[in-house]
Amino acid sequence: MKEFINRVQQDGKVDTTYSKVRECLRRDILSNYFAPGTRLKIAELIKLYNVSQMPIREALQQLQGEGLIIIEPHKGAYVRELDEKFVSNIYDIRRIIEVFLTLESLKKVTDRDIKKLFQTQKNYEKASVKRDVESMLKCNSQFHTTLYQLADNDEALHIIEKHSQLINSLRLSYGFEGNRVEEVIVEHREILEAISLRDEKLLEKAATSHCLNAKANLLAAMKN
Amino acid sequence: MKEFINRVQQDGKVDTTYSKVRECLRRDILSNYFAPGTRLKIAELIKLYNVSQMPIREALQQLQGEGLIIIEPHKGAYVRELDEKFVSNIYDIRRIIEVFLTLESLKKVTDRDIKKLFQTQKNYEKASVKRDVESMLKCNSQFHTTLYQLADNDEALHIIEKHSQLINSLRLSYGFEGNRVEEVIVEHREILEAISLRDEKLLEKAATSHCLNAKANLLAAMKN
DNA sequence: ACAAAACAAATCATATACAATATATAATTT
DNA sequence: AAATTATATATTGTATATGATTTGTTTTGT
Numbered sequence: 001m002k003e004f005i006n007r008v009q010q011d012g013k014v015d016t017t018y019s020k021v022r023e024c025l026r027r028d029i030l031s032n033y034f035a036p037g038t039r040l041k042i043a044e045l046i047k048l049y050n051v052s053q054m055p056i057r058e059a060l061q062q063l064q065g066e067g068l069i070i071i072e073p074h075k076g077a078y079v080r081e082l083d084e085k086f087v088s089n090i091y092d093i094r095r096i097i098e099v100f101l102t103l104e105s106l107k108k109v110t111d112r113d114i115k116k117l118f119q120t121q122k123n124y125e126k127a128s129v130k131r132d133v134e135s136m137l138k139c140n141s142q143f144h145t146t147l148y149q150l151a152d153n154d155e156a157l158h159i160i161e162k163h164s165q166l167i168n169s170l171r172l173s174y175g176f177e178g179n180r181v182e183e184v185i186v187e188h189r190e191i192l193e194a195i196s197l198r199d200e201k202l203l204e205k206a207a208t209s210h211c212l213n214a215k216a217n218l219l220a221a222m223k224n
Numbered sequence: 225m226k227e228f229i230n231r232v233q234q235d236g237k238v239d240t241t242y243s244k245v246r247e248c249l250r251r252d253i254l255s256n257y258f259a260p261g262t263r264l265k266i267a268e269l270i271k272l273y274n275v276s277q278m279p280i281r282e283a284l285q286q287l288q289g290e291g292l293i294i295i296e297p298h299k300g301a302y303v304r305e306l307d308e309k310f311v312s313n314i315y316d317i318r319r320i321i322e323v324f325l326t327l328e329s330l331k332k333v334t335d336r337d338i339k340k341l342f343q344t345q346k347n348y349e350k351a352s353v354k355r356d357v358e359s360m361l362k363c364n365s366q367f368h369t370t371l372y373q374l375a376d377n378d379e380a381l382h383i384i385e386k387h388s389q390l391i392n393s394l395r396l397s398y399g400f401e402g403n404r405v406e407e408v409i410v411e412h413r414e415i416l417e418a419i420s421l422r423d424e425k426l427l428e429k430a431a432t433s434h435c436l437n438a439k440a441n442l443l444a445a446m447k448n
Numbered sequence: 449a450c451a452a453a454a455c456a457a458a459t460c461a462t463a464t465a466c467a468a469t470a471t472a473t474a475a476t477t478t
Numbered sequence: 479a480a481a482t483t484a485t486a487t488a489t490t491g492t493a494t495a496t497g498a499t500t501t502g503t504t505t506t507g508t
Contacts, residue, residue: 016297052493061282065289073240074459074500089379096324155313276462298469298490
């Protein structure tokens with residue numbers, strides 16, 4: 001299992017033990033190896049990941065900050081319920097923040113930015129033809145991040161990104177329902193068009209329904 | 225300084241050392257004892273709070289989760305900048321979430337809830353006459369919490385409450401500008417009226433301007 | 449049957465040693 | 479002189495061992 005830990009974050013910046021443990025735990029929780037409700041006992045995790053107490057405790061604190069686990073003083077940590085209510089709540093928050101960020105970004109977007117968005121969209125469509133889910137998620141993130149960074153609100157971006165990790169992991173587990181992949185292409189094009197036209201009302205509509213559709217699709221996928 | 229730690233959270237549920245350290249650090253940061261940008265060295269904190277490494281590291285992780293400090297691997301933790309940009313960003317997020325929660329709560333609110341809101345509002349007005357700032361902040365929190373809990377979105381509520389701690393601490397430092405206290409009374413009454421009338425459009429307007437005014441007032445207070 | 453005491457399990461905390469990393473400064477090379 | 483390379487030091491990060499505290503359960507006494 002130590003090998004597994006060392007394989008984590010190969011592409012990445014961080015290298016501390018607690019960050020590796022955090023990534024492992026996140027993966028193991030979202031892959032349902034640690035099902036919701038499971039107690040995460042420190043002694044167990046020490047054996048499982050072959051590390052000492054401290055990095056585990058720090059990783060647990062970080063995951064609590066992300067809302068993935070709950071720590072009760074003197075009782076311990078357990079995996080939080082990732083039920084439909086939770087997903088629904090998260091998507092509702094995302095929607096209002098994403099619509100806000102999208103509209104804010106419209107105030108600052110340049111033609112050059114729009115060009116970049118079109119390019120990212122092209123890459124997404126290429127990946128979708130190949131059904132390369134991981135690449136699609138990446139392009140999708142890039143599309144939205146490019147847009148949202150223009151809004152110049154790091155705190156909002158941070159919330160979105162924190163939730164994105166969760167959502168993406170759930171997507172990898174549950175996949176997409178119906179022909180969501182094609183729908184996303186259409187919806188992104190609608191957003192791009194509204195931005196190109198600098199039409200605020202149209203953009204709000206497009207961004208809102210994009211978020212609502214994403215929510216409905218994941219919830220449907222979770223039901224099956 | 226150990227005495228100081230033990231005095232913290234006297235009224236409270238938690239009792240772990242790391243939670244005390246967390247509260248101390250939060251207080252010391254928001255009181256500007258640790259100014260923005262200050263490096264928080266573990267060795268220093270060990271001496272200062274007279275505790276060992278582990279509770280300090282856990283407290284730091286928690287505060288990073290709250291966004292109050294930033295931890296860079298192998299470099300250390302430092303106090304984040306609580307400048308006007310940050311406050312502005314936070315208030316923008318709060319506004320859209322609070323408006324959302326307010327409108328959601330309207331769907332579920334009962335006459336009994338409305339009665340309770342009126343009572344809380346009365347208490348706020350009493351406290352405002354006495355200029356009891358701490359009590360006012362408490363009533364204000366209760367007013368909004370009562371309302372938001374109806375919206376049935378724990379995750380959104382969590383974000384609001386996390387930010388409220390920050391905002392309240394800043395309020396205690398900077399106080400209120402002008403006759404904000406009286407303005408809040410009027411704005412709350414407007415919100416209450418819109419709820420009583422179950423007028424969604426009116427409520428959205430009232431909630432929005434309440435948030436915008438709160439933001440403008442704190443920013444003004446920070447400038448002086 | 450029920451309260452009190454004993455026990456077990458887990459978290460929480462301390463102390464210490466050591467490893468890994470960052471940073472600043474000095475020495476060396478080009 | 480500039481760039482690279484060594485060196486020294488401070489700090490973070492990790493491991494290990496041990497004890498304290500809390501919580502939950504079981505046993506015991508009446």
